[in-house]
Amino acid sequence: MTARFLCEMERVLDVYMRPYDEQNPVLCFDEQPCFLIGDKLAPVPMEPGKVARQDYEYQRFGSAVVLLAVEPLTGRRFVKVCARRTAEEYTEFMQELERAYPQAARITLVQDNLNTHHGSSFYKWLPPEAAHRLVNRFEWIYTPKHASWLNMAELEFSALQRQCLKRRIPTLERLRDEVECWVSARNAAGVKINWQFSTQDARRSFGRHYQAIRIN
Helix, strand or coil: CCHHHHHHHHHHHHHHCCCCCCCCCEEEEEEEEEEEEEECCCCECCECCECCECCCCEEEEEEEEEEEEEECCCCEEEEEEECCCCHHHHHHHHHHHHHHCCCCCCEEEEECCCCCCCCHHHHHHCCHHHHHHHHCCEEEEECCCCCHHHCCHHHHHHHHHHHHHCCCCCCHHHHHHHHHHHHHHHHHHCCCCCCCCCHHHHHHHCHHHHHHHCCC
């Protein structure tokens, strides 16, 4: 671990320790590619005394991407299923998040440092005045490289994979419907994320790394 890694990690962990503030909500954002997969042969439905059966062969119908943001302290989630991952989709999703928090002075967003995950994406699709205004609505907190475990959106994607995506979904429209239904149910249940790993825990767990980078 480098000094920069430890610095960025502590910044993320400090953000997670902030108390709830409707004027400055904290959200975690990430995106995940998905393959659109269908059956080559029609599956055999379940019958009395027999389980449903599915042929091992399948067909690929392209790919899609799921954009997801979660506010851990409230259990509020937002999702967008797109056919591609570009600066345009990121900009549109950030506009949706901004509209969802009209009372917030600024939205803190924990995310990775992907090339499109930056305010510069806004300038590619919006007039400069609108892009500048939207940039000022966000505070970006970037997770260190190779440290996706620090992003609580990863926990949501893990649940989404287990509960919704671990099956064959052949079309973008069906994927969109399935993911949006999953998010609606999870929001209705008010599932929150209770993050326990603090800056102090990090210093205990990675103590040797802190010591290794100190200049004596």
